[in-house]
Amino acid sequence: MPRVGILDPQGKAVAGALAALGFEGVDDVHVGRVISLSVPAESEGAARASAEAMCRQLLANPVTEDYLIEVHASAESAA
Amino acid sequence: MRIGVVTFPGSNCDYDCYKAVQTAMQAEAVFLWHKEHDLQGVDAVFLPGGFSYGDYLRAGAIAAHSPILREVKAFAAEGGVVAGICNGFQILCESGLLPGALVRNRGLRFLSRPVRLRVERSVPPFTSAYAEGELLRVPIAHGEGCYAADDATLDALEREGRVLFRYVDERGEPTPAANPNGSARNVAGIVNAAGNVLGMMPHPERAVDALLGSADGRGLFRSLAEHLSAAVAR
Numbered sequence: 001m002p003r004v005g006i007l008d009p010q011g012k013a014v015a016g017a018l019a020a021l022g023f024e025g026v027d028d029v030h031v032g033r034v035i036s037l038s039v040p041a042e043s044e045g046a047a048r049a050s051a052e053a054m055c056r057q058l059l060a061n062p063v064t065e066d067y068l069i070e071v072h073a074s075a076e077s078a079a
Numbered sequence: 080m081r082i083g084v085v086t087f088p089g090s091n092c093d094y095d096c097y098k099a100v101q102t103a104m105q106a107e108a109v110f111l112w113h114k115e116h117d118l119q120g121v122d123a124v125f126l127p128g129g130f131s132y133g134d135y136l137r138a139g140a141i142a143a144h145s146p147i148l149r150e151v152k153a154f155a156a157e158g159g160v161v162a163g164i165c166n167g168f169q170i171l172c173e174s175g176l177l178p179g180a181l182v183r184n185r186g187l188r189f190l191s192r193p194v195r196l197r198v199e200r201s202v203p204p205f206t207s208a209y210a211e212g213e214l215l216r217v218p219i220a221h222g223e224g225c226y227a228a229d230d231a232t233l234d235a236l237e238r239e240g241r242v243l244f245r246y247v248d249e250r251g252e253p254t255p256a257a258n259p260n261g262s263a264r265n266v267a268g269i270v271n272a273a274g275n276v277l278g279m280m281p282h283p284e285r286a287v288d289a290l291l292g293s294a295d296g297r298g299l300f301r302s303l304a305e306h307l308s309a310a311v312a313r
Contacts, residue, residue, distance in 0.1 A: 002182075006182065006227055007182065007185060007225060007227065007261055009183050009184070009185050009186065009187045009261070010183060010187065013187055058136070058140065058144065059136070061137055061140070061173065061180055063172075063178075063179060063180040063227065063228065063229075064180045064182050064227055
């Protein structure tokens with residue numbers, strides 16, 4: 001997600017379009033991205049740690065973006 | 080004098096840079112492929128404009144981790160002269176060689192048009208051939224050219240005289256209206272703390288001949304040529 005305080009023209013444009021469609025009460029819009037990773041790992045913690053490292057080194061730019069990691073067990077590992 | 084121009088998949092200003100080196104610097108130009116591990120003994124490196132790796136993830140993000148960048152980082156760490164133009168600036172920010180980041184233009188549109196720049200400082204190796212305060216007309220061509228950094232970083236850049244180019248109006252004032260992309264404090268080009276790594280969004284290599292609409296970009300190449308020939312002589 002774009003960091004708070006960083007100019008987010010995409011979010012602003014979407015907010016404008018929502019207002020034009022009559023959706024009221026939207027205070028703010030931010031447009032980010034979702035990156036889906038399939039990571040074979042021993043545990044949820046291990047998967048999270050490796051995603052964390054990937055975010056720091058490549059997937060997110062710490063100057064302009066914040067990130068949030070969610071870990072879900074795949075169908076295979078849940079079985 | 081031998082100058083390297085890095086070619087990434089998706090670079091599209093590499094030939095412009097190559098020709099500018101030949102004509103405005105009177106130097107030998109060599110292309111350096113992004114997968115190479117050898118800078119071929121060049122005296123300076125250009126990271127040209129374009130859409131390296133399709134701008135996937137973020138502009139410059141993938142190129143910042145390409146094999147040649149490892150060499151460019153080592154070269155810069157030893158004081159080697161590196162200039163990133165447009166996508167090259169984005170790559171330098173993504174690789175950590177320059178502070179801050181380039182994000183989507185304020186108006187969301189890709190902008191391709193001439194802009195006016197003010198030379199903030201006349202210093203080697205990049206701007207010594209210009210006078211301080213000189214106004215230039217140079218084209219921009221980018222979708223992600225809005226320079227973003229926190230206030231502490233911006234204050235440090237200004238305090239240390241590391242802002243070399245700013246977007247200004249015809250009177251030389253850095254007004255909001257003269258800022259094409261929303262860049263913080265109208266910043267168009269900066270250098271690293273040591274002064275040997277430059278990043279700028281406008282394209283001096285596209286302004287080296289009056290036939291192209293402007294020859295105002297030549298000063299950058301002349302500055303570099305002067306600096307490097309003096310260094311070679313030492």
